[in-house]
Amino acid sequence: xxxxxxxxxxxxxxxxxxxxxxxxxxxxxxxxxxxxxxxxxxxxxxxxxxxxxxxxxxxxxxxxxxxxxxxxxxxxxxxxxxxxxxxxxxxxxxxxxxxxxxxxxxxxxxxxxxxxxxxxxxxxxxxxxxxxxxxxxxxxxxxxxxxxxxxxxxxxxxxxxxxxxxxxxxxxxxxxxxxxxxxxxxxxxxxxxxxxxxxxxxxxxxxxxxxxxxxxxxxxxxxxxxxxxxxxxxxxxxxxxxxxxxxxxxxxxxxxxxxxxxxxxxxxxx
Numbered sequence: 573x574x575x576x577x578x579x580x581x582x583x584x585x586x587x588x589x590x591x592x593x594x595x596x597x598x599x600x601x602x603x604x605x606x607x608x609x610x611x612x613x614x615x616x617x618x619x620x621x622x623x624x625x626x627x628x629x630x631x632x633x634x635x636x637x638x639x640x641x642x643x644x645x646x647x648x649x650x651x652x653x654x655x656x657x658x659x660x661x662x663x664x665x666x667x668x669x670x671x672x673x674x675x676x677x678x679x680x681x682x683x684x685x686x687x688x689x690x691x692x693x694x695x696x697x698x699x700x701x702x703x704x705x706x707x708x709x710x711x712x713x714x715x716x717x718x719x720x721x722x723x724x725x726x727x728x729x730x731x732x733x734x735x736x737x738x739x740x741x742x743x744x745x746x747x748x749x750x751x752x753x754x755x756x757x758x759x760x761x762x763x764x765x766x767x768x769x770x771x772x773x774x775x776x777x778x779x780x781x782x783x784x785x786x787x788x789x790x791x792x793x794x795x796x797x798x799x800x801x802x803x804x805x806x807x808x809x810x811x812x813x814x815x816x817x818x819x820x821x822x823x824x825x826x827x828x829x830x831x832x833x834x835x836x837x838x839x840x841x842x
Contacts, residue, residue, distance in 0.1 A: 583627040591615045594663045614656035617741040643717040644802045684803040688794045695792040704784040714743045715808040722775035
């Protein structure tokens, strides 16, 4: 009986130039701007997550999808990022490194509506739970994962740009949220380091965040199964996707009107 051999596929280097060349190739093929930008975000986040040598390998990909789900990405979000990576690998001529999408779960996870999110914020204010209020707002407004929260520091917020760099990429802290976070830090006497820590000084974890949100659910009339960082992050993703979709529609409408105007002035008679 012949011994089964395992094929060893060589690693492939990943560079920012390769990413930009790939995105330009997508644009030349007529891919929608929203798709190109989505691929851009996914690939730059992948690049940031790579080890120092910045090489794509089966060894790295073996844990990549799992790490995304652990950070709070839904299966559909992971599969969307996987599609971007697979397309990039095909562009590099390395289809043998492509990944299989994750199976979709049978149970549909509940989705937090924007009205429910606002009720949670209102209840946190009424109960004077400022830290919970800010945690809810941070995740729902920036798409931060639980692991990202520890990187929201005074040093990052002191920067006028308020861009928080994390292992998975970066978070843009909107000016209104930045102001609230800085005021909170001042009231709490926090001058440096992370804003959100446990009483023992360790980074706040998923269970801490979920527990604090659940305390608001009854009075806010929000189902407890929606009181999770993942649901808040999904709200950010769906809200952003909806805005982008509306922008794409407006762009298509404006382009159609331009073509119709040109047709009326110099179109061939039909």
